[in-house]
Amino acid sequence: MTEPLDPDMFDPLCPSGLMPIRLGDKWSGMIIRCLEQGPRRFSELRVPLRGISAKVLTQSLRALERDGFVLRTAHSGPVQRVEYALTPLGRSLIEPLNTMCAWAEEHWEELLDAREA
Template sequence: MRTPLDPDMFDPVCPSGLSPIRIGDKWAGMIVRCLEHGPRRFSELRVPLRGVTAKALTKSLRTLERDGLVHRASHPGPGRRVEYALTPLGHSLLAPMAAACAWAQEHWEELLDAREASPHG
């Protein structure tokens, strides 16, 4: 049995939308992180991504699948289940994402200052 995802793995006080570096849509980077340690069911992904609607999560997963980053596996039988897992291409995205997160953490105050000073804030 695999370890459940931490419901607080994404800090709601720390808006990922502030980072100017995006992987796919708003949820894609967080989905990739959720799949980092192995396959997950849709309902498991909803735990740490509690702010996402089912429709938005489905759309993000389909886009990640289309782009070759995520594989969707349907397991037949009673209680048919579907799991999502990173492909090798998806796993190759983890290191660049870690670098982008480290950069954003290092420049967080500057990003906040720029956002607050912008007339487009």
């Protein structure tokens, strides 16, 4: 069992929202971050991604699945559940994502200044 996701994983003031280099859509990089430690249910993803609507989260997950980054697994039984996990291809994005996040943190002030201008 994986640890619960931190509800404040993505601080509203975090550079993730300002990231000019995007993987897929606005939310894809953050979804990948949420799946980094193991499979998650839809409701678990909604905790740190509280700014995303259910519809947009579904669209983003489907796009990540279509592109081979995320695997959707439906578990049947008395309690039906669906989990999302990174594929090996999706996991290969972690290091480039780390690099992009480090770059955004390094240029945070410049990004803010540019957005305000």
